[in-house]
Amino acid sequence: MLDIDLLNKKCIDIRKLIVNQIGGLGVGHIGGSLSVVELLVYLYYHEMNIDPKNPDMEGRDRFIMSKGHGGPALYSVLADKGYFSIEELDTLNKPGTNLPSHCDMLKTRGVDMTTGSLGQGLSCAVGMALGSKIKSDDAYIYCLLGDGEIQEGQIWEAAMAAGHFKLNRLIVFLDYNKMQISGTVEEIMDIEPVIDKWKSFNWNVYRANGHNINGIHKSVIEAKKSKDKPTMIILDTIKGKGVSFAEEAKVLSHSMTISEDMRIKAIKELDSEVDNL
Amino acid sequence: MIPDNNIKEMRQILYEFLDQKMEEDERIVVIDADLSKSNGTYNLRKKYPNRAFDVGVAEQNMAGIGAGMAAYGFIPFISTFVPFATRRICDQVAVSIAYANRNVKIIGSDPGIAAELNGGTHMSFEDIGVFRSIPNMVIFEPVDVIQLKKALPQIVEYEGPLYIRFFRKWTPTVFDEDYEFNLFKGDLIKEGKDITIIASGIMVYEALLACKKLKEKGIDGELINIHTIKPIDRDCIIKSARKTNRVVTCENHNTIGGLRSAVTEVLSESYPVIVKGIGVQDRFGQVGKLPYLKKAYGLEADNIVNACMDIINN
Incomplete structure (x- = not known):
């Protein structure tokens, strides 16, 4: 059963952890962390077969944050799930931390793949899906791509391979917040028609509101019916979602400085959202 | 130099080793990028269709798939020519394989002048320099079939990224069969x-x-x-x-x-x-x-x- 109220409440908690994490440091990738919260909450609190007490569990589902700069969002979820302490979130990007800007499987408990150089995570996910098929362990391999990231050529090598190998248990999400560092995706290097692109690589393609857990859930249910194709779920998202200053900063929220005042205001804003639920 | 028919080609040794080792060890997978016939790995896919496969002319993806499979507990051998195994996919090797410290074995064949008639585009003279400056990378260049045969089991045993700078054809032997090989000793x-x-x-x-x-x-x-x-x-x-x-x-x-x-x-x-x-x-x-x-x-x-x-x- 999908407990929407609980998950929506969890999204606010996670957003607060993201704001405190990046705000505590004063700078970071806030926009693209806030845009993927609903997806991560849905996967980690509802859908994935994982065990925080046994992060290396055989046959577990995997999640690859191919847009590695989404690290702070993933760390918030992992800490809240108990992979490590909430206090550790305060060490983000500080000397000697286990929580670097971009995801590092050697440093952070619960991170399934090292990512950060854009375009590489999908190939790794394809490798894991092939590995899962050989082992017949029935795992699902989830992967999250940034919209700017799919401008990388390697993405399309991996897309072609996933279709070719009929990796039906590979479920990939696109964080389509329509912005990248230097401008809008449309003006920098348009990825449209994005649905047709993935379809033509022999993928199932669904599209959902990335901030509506029910919609994400429905798409994943469809994806799991697939017998012979990988699935792309395009999530329409808002960069900086849920925090006014980040949403208003638009493109500039990719990596921005955050003052203590901004942090406090954002937390208040998120707290008031709880009342509106 | 006239090839000695009593001495096998280097790629034949590689094939024979993988063929046997894949039977014993289910963790070993072999991934090629459309050069499996050149590198001697082609026939493996007949016997091990799930664990020996081709990704087409897509070396970046091959490196990433190797890293992903290694993260899943496999020991992938990824195989292509030297320039495509090193300079073309340098970032994929550096990040997905070396920085993530994944147990991927990279086979680059035709080192240096061994690229022969493929010429300048295929003739890497910089690959050792590039990989030598990437932490976690081990660089191994075999001399002859005897050394290669002795090295391959130790290469599988060693856990971590390793590059085999692989002369694939016939080459005169230097070592005797009773020679004692140690991967980390000259x-x-x-x-x-x-x-x-x-x-x-x-x-x-x-x-x-x-x-x-x-x-x-x-x-x-x-x-x-x-x-x-x-x-x-x-x-x-x-x-x-x-x-x-x-x-x-x-x-x-x-x-x-x-x-x-x-x-x-x-x-x-x-x-x-x-x-x-x-x-x-x-x-x-x-x-x-x-x-x-x-x-x-x-x-x-x-x-x-x-x-x-x-x-x-x-």
Whole structure:
């Protein structure tokens, strides 16, 4: 059963952890962390077969944050799930931390793949899906791509391979917040028609509101019916979602400085959202 | 040089090893990028269709798939020509494989002049330099079929990223069947007292010829094979340099970044002596067969002899 109220409440908690994490440091990738919260909450609190007490569990589902700069969002979820302490979130990007800007499987408990150089995570996910098929362990391999990231050529090598190998248990999400560092995706290097692109690589393609857990859930249910194709779920998202200053900063929220005042205001804003639920 | 039909090609040894090892060890997978017939791995997919496969002409993806499979508990061998295994996918190797410390074995075939008629685009002289400066990378360059056969089990045993700079065709044998191989130790092939010759890959045979020619001149050369260029066997190099005080390095690679660089880095810190480098002198490749290319780039036994005499006479 999908407990929407609980998950929506969890999204606010996670957003607060993201704001405190990046705000505590004063700078970071806030926009693209806030845009993927609903997806991560849905996967980690509802859908994935994982065990925080046994992060290396055989046959577990995997999640690859191919847009590695989404690290702070993933760390918030992992800490809240108990992979490590909430206090550790305060060490983000500080000397000697286990929580670097971009995801590092050697440093952070619960991170399934090292990512950060854009375009590489999908190939790794394809490798894991092939590995899962050989082992017949029935795992699902989830992967999250940034919209700017799919401008990388390697993405399309991996897309072609996933279709070719009929990796039906590979479920990939696109964080389509329509912005990248230097401008809008449309003006920098348009990825449209994005649905047709993935379809033509022999993928199932669904599209959902990335901030509506029910919609994400429905798409994943469809994806799991697939017998012979990988699935792309395009999530329409808002960069900086849920925090006014980040949403208003638009493109500039990719990596921005955050003052203590901004942090406090954002937390208040998120707290008031709880009342509106 | 006329190939000896009694000696198998290097790729045949690789195939035979993988064929047997894949039966014993279900973790081993072999991934090619449309060069499996060249590298001898093609027939594996008939016997192991799930664990030996092709990703097409897509080396970046091959590296990532290898890293992903390694993260899933497999031991992937990814295989293509040297330039595509190294410079083309340098970032994928650096991040998804080396930085993530995944247990992927990278087979790059046709090192340096072995690219022959494929010419300059396929003739990498920089691959050792590139990979040597990436942490976690082990670089292994076999000399002959005997060494390769002994090395492959140790390569599987070793856990971590490892690059095999793989001459794939027929090459004369240097080692005896009873030779004891250690992946992380250099080989003292011939003891001598006057000058140290340190060679890798196909240059070991040339260096052996050079030693014979030096002997005719009354020079007693010591010959060392460095098959694992990183991490390099420091002790073996320093010990020999202390004895002879003169060193010549021989490599099928740019002398910038390769074996000469690795050897001088060791000696300059511990026992500085004159080191002359036989190898490609910072030039790009070109088409040609091995004999022509050896001459063109100064990779013949006579070049080694001359370098040795230069040091000894000055």
